[in-house]
Amino acid sequence: MKKFLYQLRSRPDLLEVVALKNKYSSPNPQGYRDVNVTLRVRLQESGRYHVCELQVNLEDMLVAKEITHAHYEEVGVFIHFCGLNRVI
DSSP states (O other), X not given: OHHHHHHHTTOTTTXXXXXXXXXXXXXXXXXXXXXXXXXXXXXXXXXXXXXXXXXXXXXXXXXXXXXXXXXHHHHHHHHHHHTTTSOO
16 A cells, blocks of 8 residues: 555656545444545646545455445444444
């Protein structure tokens, strides 16, 4: 991950890391975790910028996400309703 972030920052003329959210250190109540990188990308032809989010995941997490996606919204509503999404 460190090498990946270093490479992202190696071209500041084209790419700027605006924000980084490491959800491996604080997964959601369902256990989902990833790394989200907000990027500001310079479009070479126009010189304008585009802001986007890059989600970095492990293959096992993507497989688990696909398997559980059908239940994701139901569980999320239940967790929110029960107040389990708050930090104690």
